[in-house]
Each structure stands twice: as C-alpha cells, then as structure tokens.
Amino acid sequence: MCGLPSNVYLKEVGPRDGLQNEQKWISTEDKVTWINMLSKTGVSEIEYSSFVHPKMIPALKDAREVGKRINREKGVVYSALVPNMKGLEHALEAGIDGASVFMSASETHNLKNINKRIPETYPILTEVIKEAKNAGKIVTGYVSTVFDCPYEGRIAVEDVLSVCDQLIESGVDYLSLGDTIGTAVPTQVEKLLKGLFPYFPKDKLILHFHDTRGMAIANIMTALHMGITRFDSTIGGLGGCPYAPGAAGNVATNDVLYLLNGLGIETGINEKRIQEASIYIQNKLGKTLPSRSVAYLKNA
C-alpha cells in the first residue's frame, strides 16, 4: 500500500464492451452521436467498437462506419478491439490510434470465447500486434478472467503471468487485466498485482472490472493504493459478457469518477457531460442503467 496517484487515465469502453452485450440495436447514427458526446467529456480514451466478425457481435457490425463517421477530439485516444489481421485491416481503414487484442488467462474461457486454445492464440495475436505496431498504433492486450473463470474457478497468478509475459514479449504496450465475471474482492487484486509487479512496470497495467457483485469500486481503491493509474470503465455500467454467464457490465464510469473526484485524483473528466452521455444512451436503450450515480443525479 502506498499513497494515491494524482492522475488517473480512464478508458471509456462503453461503445465496445458496453454495447456488445446489449440486446437492443443502437443505430449507427445514434452511436456516432453518443461517441461524439463521450469525446467531449474529457475521458482519456474511447474504445469505439470491435472489429470482430459481424456474425459474432451483431450489435457492433457497423464498426467501420462508426470509425469513419465519429469526430476525433484532440487529445483523446480512439481505439478498437481487433481479433485478427482482417479485423486490424478494417480498423486501420476506419481509423484508430490504438488496437486492442484479447485472450483469456483461462484455457476454457479462451476456448469458449475465441474458439482456440491458449497456445494457438499467441501466433495470431503476435502477427496482429506486430502489424499494428508497424502502423504506429498503441497496442493493448486484454487478458480476461485474471481472477476467476466461470468454467475453471480460481485462476492461478502463474497462469496470468504466463499470458501477460507472452503478450508483452509480442510487443503490446499495455496489459488490461479483466475481472470478466466481476467476482474479485480486494485481496485478490492485491495478490495478483503483487505477483505481476516484479515483472511488469505498474504504468503498463490497466485494470478492467465488471461489477457483478458490487466489488469493483473497492477493487479500484485497492489498485489505486498499489499505484495503478489506468482503468477501463463503461458509462452507466451498461454491458456484460456473452461468454461469461451471469456477468454484469463494467464498473460504471460515473461511479469511478465519483470516487476519483472524492479522492482528489485528477481525470480531466466533466461529471455533467458524463451524466448527459449516460442519459442519452439510457434513453436509447430504453432501460435503467445500473450505475447508482445515474439514478441519483437524474432524481436530484
């Protein structure tokens, strides 16, 4: 445990991780309007879509058009999920500052999610990472189920370490460690980070929490105390994971922001604009978003 950082970098993953598991189709025009609103919030990075095959995630089948139509705000990093060379090609065409590849620390989750065993996944990602780096892009490696897997249970720190090692070896700039099913408690965060710190600089590690059991804010607090300064979050807490049964959406950007503001940690984000962007997508989805802050500020 050390002091708290003075600044935090928030990556808004709502347009990707949020929307990919929502049932309701959001039109390309509404997505573009919404992402343009997000661009004005002051958030550091926006993962604006996923370039996986449209059949896999129909909700994001318009990734190319979204990428071409959104306004790029100066100072905001625009990234997208890319599963393979075809996805990267489309993403580069649509315009990205960052490419995110993904795999799982759990063999079974990896198999269910991307239909490949872990060792078979490396060569594919390595090619993508290399090509993205050649194109001058920032590359993030998402590692799913770093704490618990819905199929395998508790995941050993060594398994996470091994996947992280390979990804860094392949050239990723950042590792985003995912509590995919939202089951971790702060002592698990502490244990994992202690296991990774001897091998990776803290500023290369991003934490990505889902909030299934309401533990995400406490987990972020622990990570902040341990010197982590990058987090993924989703406006209003929308989303989930189609391949992790029962999992809820990411921790809400609104709640993370409330925490960070309260702690006096700078994010550059305007809370009012976050609320406006939350209400916009809440209305489009036609359902109440899980963030307590959205409901609170709406009724205040």
Added chain:
Amino acid sequence: MCGLPSNVYLKEVGPRDGLQNEQKWISTEDKVTWINMLSKTGVSEIEYSSFVHPKMIPALKDAREVGKRINREKGVVYSALVPNMKGLEHALEAGIDGASVFMSASETHNLKNINKRIPETYPILTEVIKEAKNAGKIVTGYVSTVFDCPYEGRIAVEDVLSVCDQLIESGVDYLSLGDTIGTAVPTQVEKLLKGLFPYFPKDKLILHFHDTRGMAIANIMTALHMGITRFDSTIGGLGGCPYAPGAAGNVATNDVLYLLNGLGIETGINEKRIQEASIYIQNKLGKTLPSRSVAYLKNA
C-alpha cells in the same frame, strides 16, 4: 492501515432503517415472518423496529406487536430504536436486548430530523441511556451525517468528536457512525477514524453506510483495514432516509457478506438464508432490491 480482522459483527437494520422509508405497508405478520427468517441467518444483531411516535414513521407503527411476536433466537441480539423515555418504556415492554438512541453531528440535520438543536438533544438522550443501562440493556448511540450533511455540506471531525464524546459520557456502549446520505469516499472514512481513534476504542465504533453513490463497500474495506469490526447493513439494500433527500438505502447485507466471505472474514452468516430473506421481502415490497447480489443469485 493494518491487517484484516478475523471476525466481523453485522447488525441487520433492515426491519428498522430499511422498512422505515419504504412506501409500501408490510403487515405485522409478514414483518414477524421476515424477522424470524433473519434470526435464522446467523446475523449477530437485528434492529427489529423503531419506537418513535407512530405518526413519525407509520411504516413501523406496529413496533410493540412485532417485538412481542418475534421468536428470539439464542445468540442473536434484538435491538430497537428509541427516541425518548416513552419509546424506551414501550421497547422494554415489547422486549429488547439493546436500545439505540440517535442524533446528528450536523445541527441542521438534527433539527430537521428530531426537531431539536444538538445541545437540547443531550439531556433527553442522557435520561434514556441511563434508564436503558439501569434495565441492563446494551445501548448504541447513532450519530448521523458524520461525513456530509444534505444541508450543511462537509461535517468537521471535531463536530463528530464532540457528539461522540457526549454520548460516551452519557453511557452508550457503542457509537454507530452514519454516512446518512451515502456520499463518503474512503479517504473521508480514514480521516474521521484517525480523528476518533485517540479518544475511543476501535471496538466501540460501528460504521453505518448508505450506498447512494456505490462507495459503501470500498468504505467498509477501508474501515476493516483500520481495525473496525462492526457494521450496520440492510438485507438487499432496501431503505433510505426520509430526512435526507436523495439518500439511498443502507449498504446491502448481501454485498457486505460477499466481501467478507471473499476476504476470509468470519461472520457466522449463511449466504443462502440471507438470499431467501431478501427474496421474501423483495416479493412483499413488490420491487427489485438494489443489491447486485440479490439479482445475481436470483438469475444464477
């Protein structure tokens, strides 16, 4: 920051703090059935009702009958809120192990909540505390708005200290420090506890969080690290505060339990029975309770 405690004492305040702000009337029979279910969960204490004037909190106007009809489980402490001598008389008649008096660290909140200024409140409470102690009861002093007040904003640690001092002086066994409007972040918890620790033993302090902005679990985590071992919580997170606009219910017992189980901290509580008692009251209230765990386990 120190290690984590091995045991935690949870006081279930759902039948009092939870129900007092719910609009829907729960019949005496249903309350009794529900409290009997709570008694079988393994929770350390149940605050079963409030003996304030029925006009003030109509939802709990049957406190006397509830107290007389519930089964008393061995090892469970049954307590109730008592505002004055009349309330205490009724509570003693109905049967209590513990009496809880209450006031606010904020002058304005105290005035709005109990229609008295802080200095005028002490003599009334002192008489109740003395009488309850004479009757051999455990006495807890609730101190509301210890972090922030909806009318006065940030509350100074000195103001909390002063109220706590008077209550301890008057003979209370425990102080329950309330984040009445659920706005605190972990650094506020740390600051307040550091301010109180030189004057009061840690094991006399209870923390009572509302979860308006989703910070309660992180706040509890901080308090645990600082050696606090007693917390108030409410099944499913039901409730609120009629005199603190916008405030949400207490932190959900279900979520606290998930945290504590994950940390390996013993509570003696059976998670399945907590879920059953949550579903029971959720059905009676006819609305979804805010705890993420209730929804998660119901769908699992």
